[in-house]
Amino acid sequence: MDTETEPVRIVLVDDDQLVRMALRLVLEGEPDLVVTGEAADGDAAIALVAERGPDVVLMDVRMPGRDGLSATAEILARPEPPRVLVLTTFDSDEMVLGALRAGALGFVLKDTPPAEIVAAVRAVAAGNPALSPAATARLIAAATGPGSAGERRAARDAARRKLAALTERERETARAIAEGLSNTEIAGRLFISVATVKAHTSALFTKLGLGNRVQIALLVRDADE
Incomplete structure (x- = not known):
């Protein structure tokens, strides 16, 4: 360094x-x-x-x-x-x-x-x-275990509503983030530039009201529950 x-x-x-x-x-x-x-x-x-x-x-x-x-x-x-x-x-x-x-x-x-x-x-x-x-x-x-069925369903439905408000590319980026992919790996998967990945990620933070990639990953996990 x-x-x-x-x-x-x-x-x-x-x-x-x-x-x-x-x-x-x-x-x-x-x-x-x-x-x-x-x-x-x-x-x-x-x-x-x-x-x-x-x-x-x-x-x-x-x-x-x-x-x-x-x-x-x-x-x-x-x-x-x-x-x-x-x-x-x-x-x-x-x-x-x-x-x-x-x-x-x-x-x-x-x-x-x-x-x-x-x-x-x-x-x-x-x-x-x-x-x-x-x-x-x-x-x-x-994240997916404890809690009542009603609580898990409410969290899932809320997460799905948030993801539904995104563009298709933003949702693809969010799911790639949830898989732990880096910006370079996401760019390769989606055939876009790293700068575009960063733009999509910034849009995710704004639209979802989140502050980092971990929170995005947890939201995607909730939606998939």
């Missing part, structure tokens, strides 16, 4: 001090990453983000007091918010799903190898999703 580029500023949020210490050691071993603060609960995280203005927040989901889902929603509602990367042990699938729906850009397991955590932070800092391949299947299961 360009050594003249400002380092990615990170806030760590976890109620376990040992987890925070381990993450700090991993992240600050990289020349392009710096930890600017730590918080042990959601309220402290919100205050710290307001004070430090980080680029990325690594957010635990289950904590005493305010949980990570509530804190994520409030942080992402701020003007020019940081990117949020969810930390999980997957004892809380529904909260992870809620955080992603609120706008978090991805999630990593707490026992993820250090190199993969670093890669996830860099991806999220660049505005790209970071969904752990090993855990994506469980996330999809959480």
